[in-house]
Amino acid sequence: MTQTSQTFLGMPAASPEEQPHTGGWRTNVEVPQDTLRWGHTFPEGAHKTLANTQMRRNLGHATRTIRNKRQLRVDEMPDWEDLREAAEAVKFEVASRLPELLEQFEANVTAHGGIVHWARDAAEANRIVADIIKSKGIDDVVKVKSMATQETNLNEYLADEGITAHETDLAEMIVQLADDMPSHIVVPAIHRNRSEVRGIFLDRMGDAPEDLSDKPEELAGAARAHLRRKFLHASVAISGTNMGIAETGTVSIFESEGNGRMCLTLPDTLITLMGIEKLVPRYQDAEIFAQLLPRSATGERMNPYTSMWTGVTPGDGPQEFHLILMDNGRTKVLTDPIGRQALACIRCGSCMNICPVYQHTGGHAYGSVYPGPIGSILTPQLTQGLADDDPVHTLPFASSLCGACAEVCPVKIDIPTILIHLRARSVDVKRRLVPDMWDVAMNAATPVMSNGKAWLAATEGVKATRLIGRDGRIGALPFPASLWTRSRDLPVAPKESLRQWWKRTHPEGITPARSGLGAAQSTATKENR
């Protein structure tokens, strides 16, 4: 394998038998303490991931495939825009009536035999889960893929408490086996290709067949056999939810593989962790999202498995159902009238699949389990990490504001506008006493750009500052311009400025005679003396 021949500086070469068969690339992500805040800035994260050419190929291929499938399935819907508007309206209603809807939801879950817990933050949520599991006297549980539990770093917490939580979603299982972090909210192992998956299975999945190839059917077969054993002896399952319905107290999971359905039906006890924003008011509202979500997320017309449950049903499915309603920063997000739109997110992943920044850097660069465009607006709000000494504050700047994300978002979240808004909030809370380079640049440009006379003087000066050296090449530019010139050439400033040209071609400021409008000419004279 190529790895054995590579020794990186400062990294001792491992002996061949310790080398995992991960197809050429091993994760270099350390599982963070705080999964919303891994500790690096976006530019630092991106610098590292951009160098990973294998990951970029995997990602480019996978995002293009999903994007194309999504487009196909969206194009065949005559009422797609109406559906998006309906979804946006429902989510707006949820944000405006959240407290009463939550109370209604709690009452209905309880009325149907469920047990509702409230968690202010991740630590509280994790403790509640661990206590329930311990009360059953077991140390082994199965899990449905869930962003809420990723957000609280539940698996790590449970491991510290002596409890093993087995991810049963195929991609999530790959990430877990590889001691990796998810790189996408729908397709957590999107950064891996199948030869890497084969390697991970051979190294880490004790019961993988020795002659396992990297054919998708064989990989899925090995995972199925491995997981079947877990399902059959699990007595407690943990899930998140795609949607809670206030009117009925119903909770739901939309999935593709059926592993979720196994977890939701076989064990005696089911624990569901839900962010408080994942509500819809009425049962009928589910219809809208059941159409938007699968088409947006995986390009399927319908989810192969849609599970909905309301409390407990004697003799059918889990006989004990715990629902944990978690805030973890969400009520703070609600207080920002522009930023709160981010809470409408249904975690479909469309915005990251279309985002050219995400496509190049991958999810790990964002330093949060919520990557991509939605992560760039959600993470800084959940953590309130907008001060300039917090690495999280770089996330709203991790976008070229191209707007592709807003175009595909099924709930019409205006991500670019929120990005700009959060940048402004970040600039407003700067903690530094000494202005940084951006303060200096922006403040210096303002009086010039907001005053015509000053601007005129400055533009006349551009020629004088042409950056051409004696040899006709542009000289070494100081930071930050060097960040531009290391990959791009610079345009040559014009010999004649626009105003000089105007004076030359419009003498006395009078426009050419062919326009023949006397009044206008005098205007021009006045404006262009």
Next chain:
Amino acid sequence: MRIALFATCLADTMFPQAAQATVTILERLGHEVVFPQGQACCGQMHANTGYFKQAAAIVENHVKTFEPVLDGEWDAVVVPSGSCAGAARHEQRLVAEHVGDSALVKRVDALSPYTYDISEFLIDVLGLEDVGAYFPHTVTYHPTCHSMRVARVGDRPYRLLRAVEGLTLIDLPDENVCCGFGGTFSIKNSDTSTAMVADKAANVMSTGAEVLCTGDYSCLMNIGGALSRVNSGVRVMHLAEILASTKEAPFEGHVSFQPSNDQVRL
């Protein structure tokens, strides 16, 4: 018609060609162009970097400069940049709202309907697709994100280009993917920006076109800088420069790039 030209800060300092070409087209079509003094910038760079307070002062200046259009001094404000037209409709309002200046919000709202990107003005106001241009070259067009998604100029630039005599328009693969400029993004996230523009440049080169055209000079500067770095031999031109070209007077103002001998030197 009497048309006020908003040259944009970038055209004013670095790329006068786009503004000159806009003037040339409009005058050739028999209209009068005036150049309102006092203009500087639409405030987009400050707003997009989060400096809203500073942006508000710039927006205020912009509005003050072009407000005479409301009194009939001119018929319209035309700008050779979809991005700045978009800023007049979107970012300027955002800025005014953020700083809590409701009077400025009203003034921005009043002015923005009079502001047109050159492609919108030619097609929507003048009702023209064929503006009498002649440009015997192969061209590929990058629609630029802000023209496309903020200003929503739609297919207007394509319609104008298709009507140019002698011009062969070649489709650009992945044309609606961002080139990675994003204003200060290109500096704050220069690694990522570089990766994005490399893709864009590769797509441009794959078309074999002689000229890359856009309706925004910022993106043209970014892609052009990358194309120049690899000595691609592709020229970059603003939409207005192509539309300004005629048999009698080919537009000569295309931008040139200088290689930099400054390799990573922070």
